[in-house]
Amino acid sequence: MNALSQTHALPAETSPQRVRxxxxxxxxxxxxxxxxxxxxxxxLALGVALGAWGQDWSAADGGRxxxxxxxxxxxxxxxxxxxxxxxxxxxxxxxxxxxxxxxxSTFLGACSGAVAGWYAHGWVDAAVVYCTGVxxxxxxxxxxxxxxxxxxxxxxxxxxxxxASFWTATSRLVRAEVLRLKQREFVQxxxxxxxxxxxxxxxxxxxxxxxxxxxxxxxxxxxxxxAEVVLSFLGLGQHDGVSWGLMLAESTQEILSGHFGNLLAAxxxxxxxxxxxxxxxxxxxxxxxxxxxxx
Amino acid sequence: xxxxxxxxxxxxxxxxxxxxxxxxARSGFGHAPRRTAVHxxxxxxxxxxxxxxxxxxxxxxxxxxxxxxxxxxVSRGEIVFxxxxxxxxxxxxxxxxxxxxxxxxxxxxxxxxxxRSLWQTLLEPLKLYRNCPPSAYRSRIIEVLEQVGxxxxxxxxxxxxxxxxxxxxxxxxxxxxxxxALIVADEPMSSLDVSVQARIITLMRQLSDELGIAFLLISxxxxxxxxLADLIAVMYLGRVVEFGEAGEVLAxxxxxxxxALINAVAMLDATAGPNDPGLPGEPPSALTPPPGCVFHxxxxxxxxxxxxxxxGKSAAPQAPGEYPHQVWCHLWS
Amino acid sequence: MSQRAEHVAVSPAKPPVLSVRQLRISLAALPHxxxxxxxxxxxxxxxxxxxxxxxxxxxxxxxxxxxxxxxxxxxxxxxxxxxxxxxxxLAQLDERGWxxxxxxxxxxxxxxxxxxxxxxLSIGQQLLAVIRRHRxxxxxxxxxxxxxxxxxxxxxxxxxxxRQYPHQLSGGMRQRVxxxxxxxxxxxxxxxxxxxxxxxxxxxxxxxxxxxxxxxQTGTAVLLISxxxxxxxxSxxxxxxxxxxxxxxxGPVDALFRxxxxxxxxxxxAARPRLSATGIKPVAAIPGTVPAVSQLPAGCRFNTRCPxxxxxxxxxxxxxxxxxxxxxxxxxxxxxxxxxxxGAGA
Numbered sequence: 001m002n003a004l005s006q007t008h009a010l011p012a013e014t015s016p017q018r019v020r021x022x023x024x025x026x027x028x029x030x031x032x033x034x035x036x037x038x039x040x041x042x043x044l045a046l047g048v049a050l051g052a053w054g055q056d057w058s059a060a061d062g063g064r065x066x067x068x069x070x071x072x073x074x075x076x077x078x079x080x081x082x083x084x085x086x087x088x089x090x091x092x093x094x095x096x097x098x099x100x101x102x103x104x105s106t107f108l109g110a111c112s113g114a115v116a117g118w119y120a121h122g123w124v125d126a127a128v129v130y131c132t133g134v135x136x137x138x139x140x141x142x143x144x145x146x147x148x149x150x151x152x153x154x155x156x157x158x159x160x161x162x163x164a165s166f167w168t169a170t171s172r173l174v175r176a177e178v179l180r181l182k183q184r185e186f187v188q189x190x191x192x193x194x195x196x197x198x199x200x201x202x203x204x205x206x207x208x209x210x211x212x213x214x215x216x217x218x219x220x221x222x223x224x225x226x227a228e229v230v231l232s233f234l235g236l237g238q239h240d241g242v243s244w245g246l247m248l249a250e251s252t253q254e255i256l257s258g259h260f261g262n263l264l265a266a267x268x269x270x271x272x273x274x275x276x277x278x279x280x281x282x283x284x285x286x287x288x289x290x291x292x293x294x295x
Numbered sequence: 296x297x298x299x300x301x302x303x304x305x306x307x308x309x310x311x312x313x314x315x316x317x318x319x320a321r322s323g324f325g326h327a328p329r330r331t332a333v334h335x336x337x338x339x340x341x342x343x344x345x346x347x348x349x350x351x352x353x354x355x356x357x358x359x360x361x362x363x364x365x366x367x368x369v370s371r372g373e374i375v376f377x378x379x380x381x382x383x384x385x386x387x388x389x390x391x392x393x394x395x396x397x398x399x400x401x402x403x404x405x406x407x408x409x410x411r412s413l414w415q416t417l418l419e420p421l422k423l424y425r426n427c428p429p430s431a432y433r434s435r436i437i438e439v440l441e442q443v444g445x446x447x448x449x450x451x452x453x454x455x456x457x458x459x460x461x462x463x464x465x466x467x468x469x470x471x472x473x474x475x476a477l478i479v480a481d482e483p484m485s486s487l488d489v490s491v492q493a494r495i496i497t498l499m500r501q502l503s504d505e506l507g508i509a510f511l512l513i514s515x516x517x518x519x520x521x522x523l524a525d526l527i528a529v530m531y532l533g534r535v536v537e538f539g540e541a542g543e544v545l546a547x548x549x550x551x552x553x554x555a556l557i558n559a560v561a562m563l564d565a566t567a568g569p570n571d572p573g574l575p576g577e578p579p580s581a582l583t584p585p586p587g588c589v590f591h592x593x594x595x596x597x598x599x600x601x602x603x604x605x606x607g608k609s610a611a612p613q614a615p616g617e618y619p620h621q622v623w624c625h626l627w628s
Numbered sequence: 629m630s631q632r633a634e635h636v637a638v639s640p641a642k643p644p645v646l647s648v649r650q651l652r653i654s655l656a657a658l659p660h661x662x663x664x665x666x667x668x669x670x671x672x673x674x675x676x677x678x679x680x681x682x683x684x685x686x687x688x689x690x691x692x693x694x695x696x697x698x699x700x701x702x703x704x705x706x707x708x709x710x711x712x713x714x715x716x717x718l719a720q721l722d723e724r725g726w727x728x729x730x731x732x733x734x735x736x737x738x739x740x741x742x743x744x745x746x747x748x749l750s751i752g753q754q755l756l757a758v759i760r761r762h763r764x765x766x767x768x769x770x771x772x773x774x775x776x777x778x779x780x781x782x783x784x785x786x787x788x789x790x791r792q793y794p795h796q797l798s799g800g801m802r803q804r805v806x807x808x809x810x811x812x813x814x815x816x817x818x819x820x821x822x823x824x825x826x827x828x829x830x831x832x833x834x835x836x837x838x839x840x841x842x843x844x845q846t847g848t849a850v851l852l853i854s855x856x857x858x859x860x861x862x863s864x865x866x867x868x869x870x871x872x873x874x875x876x877x878x879g880p881v882d883a884l885f886r887x888x889x890x891x892x893x894x895x896x897x898a899a900r901p902r903l904s905a906t907g908i909k910p911v912a913a914i915p916g917t918v919p920a921v922s923q924l925p926a927g928c929r930f931n932t933r934c935p936x937x938x939x940x941x942x943x944x945x946x947x948x949x950x951x952x953x954x955x956x957x958x959x960x961x962x963x964x965x966x967x968x969x970x971g972a973g974a
Contacts, residue, residue, distance in 0.1 A: 185405035192364040193420060193473070194393035203419075207410045351828035352799070458917065459684070488683040488855065490914035493899040497913065515829060518901040521908055546905050559833040560903045563858040574830040577798050 031283020037276025041269075044088060045095035054088035057081065057242050065259050075261040077250060086242045087265040093243045094225045094273065101162045101224035106217045108163065109170025110209065114201050116171070117178025128175070132168040140165050140227070144236055158237050162224050170216040177209050211285065218281035222274050229270060244270050307377065307476055307509050308363070308396075309339040314371035315358045319582075329370070330582055332358035334533040336372075342476060343507040345499075347514060347524035347541070349556070353581055355533035356513045360479050363511060364398055394424040397470035401482035403462035407454040413465055414450040420473040436472065443468045443498060460491035467498065477509045478502075484519050496522050517560050521545055526618060529553045532581055532589040539613065539620035549611035549622040551594045588625065600625050644671035645816045645849050646695075646734075650709035653690050653873075656702055661922045664704070664873040665691055672817060672849040677840055679860035679867035679881065680853045681896075685918060687873040688853045692821045695851070696736050697726040714816055732762040735810040739822040741802035745794040751778075751805055752790030755812065762813045777808040780845075782838050800831035807839060814846050821853045836863040857900055861885050866956060869893045872918065872929040879958030889950075889958070889965040892930045928963065936964040 025031050048054040062076035069075075074083040116128035147161040148154075181187055182205075190204050231237030232245025244266035251262035315333035333355040340346050348356040361367035363374060365381070374381045376392045384392065397420075400406040407416055417436045421427055427435050437447045443464040454462055463483060470478050480499070484492045500523060502508050514520050520527060520541070527544045529537040529552065537550040548554045555574040576593045579585055585592050591601040609627040613620035653665035665687040672678055682688045693699045694706045697718065711718040713734055721729070730736075738744050746754055755774035759765065765773065778786035781804040794802060803823060810818055820839065824832040840863050843850045854860050860867050861881050868878040869892065877890035888894040898912040916933035919925060925932050931941040940963040949959040950968060 185400050185402060186408045188366060189398065189400060189406045190408070190419075192366055192393075192398050193423060194390060195419070195423060203411070204408050207408075210410075351830065460917075489857070489896060490683060490899045492901070493911040493913035496901065496911055516901075517829075518903040521903055522901045522911065542907070545903065555830060557903065559829040560858075562833045563829065563836070563856075563862050564902065574834075577800055577831065 025283060028283040028286060030279045031286075034276040034279030034281075034283060037272060038280055041091055041273050041276070042095065045092040048089055048092035049096075054085055054092065057085040057089040059085075065254075065261075068261065074265045075259070077262055078254070083247075083261045083265045086247060087244070087269060089242055090244045090247065090266065091269065091273075093241060094228065094270070097159060097162075097228045098221040098225045100159055101166060102217050102221040104159075104163045105167035105220050106170055106213055108167040109216065110174050110206065110213055112167070113171040113174025114178050114206055114209075117175040118182065118197065118201060118205070120175075120179055120182075125175075128171060132171055135164060135168050138165075141231070141234075141236070144231060148236060158228065158231055162227055166220050166223060170213070170220070173212050173216065174209050177212055178205055181205050181208055214284055215281060218277055218284070222277050225270070225274065229266075305341060306339050306375070307342050307344075308511075309375040310337055310359070310363070310372070311375060312337055312372040313359070313362065313369060313374065315355070315362045315367050316370040317368065331370075331584075332367075332533055332581065333362065336528075336530075336533075336535050338528055338535070338538075340477065340509050340511060342509055343503055344526065345503055345510040345512055345524045346526045346528065347512040347520040348528050348530055349514060349517060349520055350530035351515060351556075351578060353532070353578060354530040355581075356530050357481055358533075359530075360398075360481050360511060360513050363479055364396065365393070390424075394420075394426065394473050395476040396479065397473050397475035397477070398479040398481070399463070399466045399470055399483045402486050403459065403466045404454055406466055407462060407469075409454060411453075412450070413452055413454070416454075416465070417450075417469055417472060420469055424473055426474055436468075439468045439471045442471060442502075444494070458491075459487050460494065463487060463491075463495055464498070467495075467502075471502070471506075471508075475508060477511065479511045479513070481513045482515070483512075484514070485516065492519070499523060517545065517556060529556070532578060532584050534589055535623065536590065537611075537620075537622045537624075539611070540616050540618050543613050543616060543620045547611070547613065547620070549620065549627060550590075550624050551596050551626070552590050555593075588623075596626055598625060643673075644712075645674050645714060646672040646851075647710065647712045648695075648708065649711075650707075651691070651694060651711065652707045653687065653694055653699065653704050655704045655921060658922050662924050664921050665694070666873050668875060670868060670875070670878070672851060674816070674847040674849055675843050676866070677843050677850045677852055677864045679864035680851060680870060681855065681857055681860050681867055682870035683855060683896075683918060685921075686870045688870055689821055691870075692736065692819045692851070692853050695817070695819055696730055696734060697721060697723075698736075731758060731810075731815070732813045733815050734817045734819065735813075735815045736819040736821065737803070737806045737810050737823050739825050741799070741806040741826075742794060744806060745802060747794055750791055750793055751797075755790070755805075755809055758809055758812050773812065774808075777812050778805070780811070780842060781805075781808045782834065783808070799827050800835065803827060803835055804838070807835070807842070811842060811846065811848065815848055817849050817851065818843075819851045819853070822855070823852070824859060825854070825856070832859070833862075839863065857885065857896060869896070872921075872924060874929055874961070876930065876962065877958075877960040879960075880956050883958040887958075887968060889948075889960040889968065890930075890962045891934050891936045891964070891966060893960075894966055895933075895935075928961070934964075936962075936966075938964060940964070 025035070058081065060080045062072055062080040062082060064076070064078055064080055066072055066076040066080070072082050072084065074087065077083055077086070112128045116125040119125050143165060144158060144161040147164070148157040151157040151160070187200070187204055190200050195204070228237055228243060229245035229248065232243045233249045235249070237243065237245060247262045247266035251260075251266065255263055313333060313336045314331060316329040316331040319328045319330055336359060338346060348359060350356050358367050362369050369382070376396070379388065381389070381392065414436070418432060421432050421435065436450070440447060440449070445461065445464050445468065449457065449461070454465070457465065483499070484495060487495060496519065499510065503510055510523070512520065512523055524541040527539065527541045528535050529544065529550065531552050537544060537548065537553045544553065545557065548557055559574065574593055579592055587603050588594070588601040588606050591597040594601065606623045606625045606628060608621050608623055611620040611622040611627055648668060648670050651665060651668040652663045654663040655661065668691060670678065680688050680691065690699065690704065695711065695718075699706050708719045713729070716729065716733070749757070752774060755777065756770055759770045759773055774790060775786045778789060783789055783801070783804055797805065807823070823839070824835055827835065836859060839850060839852070842848065852860065852864055864881050866879060867881050867884050868875045869884070869890065870876070871892050877884060877888065877893045884893065885897065888897060895912070895914045899914055901911050902909055914933055919929070919932055927942040927944050928934070928937075931937040934941065945961045945963045947959045947961055948965065949957050951957065
């Protein structure tokens, strides 16, 4: 141990180029704008969910097609319901479906992709690849109708149909990334140390797929909200509730007679929310990965 | 020479007639063809010894190292650790062995998890092998960091924030934290600058001298090998062609390939005559090794017999030493 | 400054093909730090092989990129009193001018040939593309030129090789192809950035030998960049030793490596493990570490690690030489040079 103490005397090398911490999200103006939009809508949705506001969306206490004013901010619809209240409640509906579908399909995609990639060319992998292939070959709207029919109009039918169609893309991306990461030396190093497979996947492999997962999460979030609007518009989604899609469907009857309340109250917030999420997602991708710290 | 005399075998690791082969992509039906990366290699390592595997890319030295680390498939022969064959070990014994065989790879940046801080990286072996109480984790890590010449202030850093030499020290520290008896070091110097190389060489020498850690050193660089190795095995196309004490092999290389390697190094050092022809050609594909002696396609002494039969082990002339100087070449049989 | 010009090491008989004066490269990422490459002067004569040695991050690859106009504005800012290639002034060249020049008058080979070759084109197709771009010759002549160039780098079976694709070749073969491609138009200058680092020792020796022969035969001047003192010592006529962006010593390789005068050159030599038949020669590490670009010391940049450093080293040293009249001058920038007779400490 004696001469080892000599090593202490070796001057500890200081790093030649200590790179600054990765560029942060707050340095991106559009990213911050997107985040702000998301937070505002999130707060609105939360308020609705907790019962703070937006509870009177179904009460038909106004006149038919009343103009916008101090009582009814955006006017009323054909049944005399408050369009502002309906749009506010729709934020909650949109958020709920976006979050549930994005979380579930990203989680499912990450897990299945990681396991399939790790045990590539084994039976688990074959099963996952087969499932993704089959699910991807079914047309989306047909699939939703089928699931909705099979589930007898359960409110979860469109959630399940969307998760079933959206997880495959994430799964395939994660699988490819895991296949690549498996060859990397730090994973081999962990294998040589005898780190058990679950810990290996959780600690060394999956953290390196976070950029993919983030991107996929935001893409799925947007896709789910859009899909819900389209489905409701077509009459395949919400039946007894309210959503931007239903409002848009109503508005088709009204714009010819000059009532734009429903159209604007649904289309504008929808556009702003999706734009915000896209801006945020783009900014998140630009934020530098700690891995690319040094050239 | 360290360790006990050759007869009284207190071996740490013995590699016995080992073959390592990989399955190649299957084309059509039937069995997938296999590529044999390591062929019939036997080597033994004693505590505190530094054994070097030397050879050019594709010679199988890395595959052999990976087989020792259980990262490559063994298709024939066996690896024996402390008198017990690895394939016959139960789960507990295997874990015990894994703790004692650690590794350092060529590129420390690639072998450290990019998204984990040094603290997380260094904690992993301690948690995994549970060889010290959790309350002592921090002091143990700082102690080992000092052994490799790093201060505790780097613990919050990420691998990309360090210099190449520092990263290789961290990789060594991670290996040391397991309390290993053997460290497999695959080209540990080749990604480092000259001035940093010298420090890592000194450090490895100290670890082997004072902590009695054995090293299986894989390198293409004979100059680095001479600095560290007690024993040298020269490999070509998956086979060991020469084996002996480092001084012997470098001073009196018996195999034409070893001679050519030493010659090439000397030439790159501008000490050889300008008209030395060097080694002609390139190594043939390991997929279809030539029959007979694998080196005969490039050997200037190649005879009829070299093209037909694989040479057996012969003794090369040597100064009296503890280990025999062995060569696999028809010139000496 | 005038002393500097006098001592530029080239024989007066041969006009230099490349002359670089006061080359400065500052990094775009560190606008307030001193220029990384600072005041680089050198000349290259036809058929000469000049080595540029230094550790990683010293600016040697940046220098190579600057000579081919490949330093992107987001990487760094290049300025020079002049960079003259034959009669062309490179310092004022626009991108169009560079494109005409690159591959014809000055070309480059890289460390990893696989990334520099197009994976979907055969070797022959890639060679022909270069010929067509720079030379107006018929199909037959072009084909013959391609085959000749491959033979000139020691490829015996050129007819077979032109039909192969990069992934089918070994690393050594690929680097030969890269050299053949770079030499197709017989450029005045070839910049070789770590050309053999990725190769095996025995292959390295062959390729360096061929590179040197080619330079002699065709008169192409070669700037060989390497971190490996052995590579430079064995294949160059002259060499420059670079530390933190400044050349600290230059001269004929014999003088430079047998009798180094700058402490950094000596320290590098002593740190390098060398194979010796007589026994182990211990290596001596260089104390301290290379300073970050943002923390370069004033004066001599080696003064933070130099065993000889004194108060005088706070000022940048000028060039000193031992034999001012000699055709190829051994010069060094140091206030406290090592004694001329003393060995390298290795």
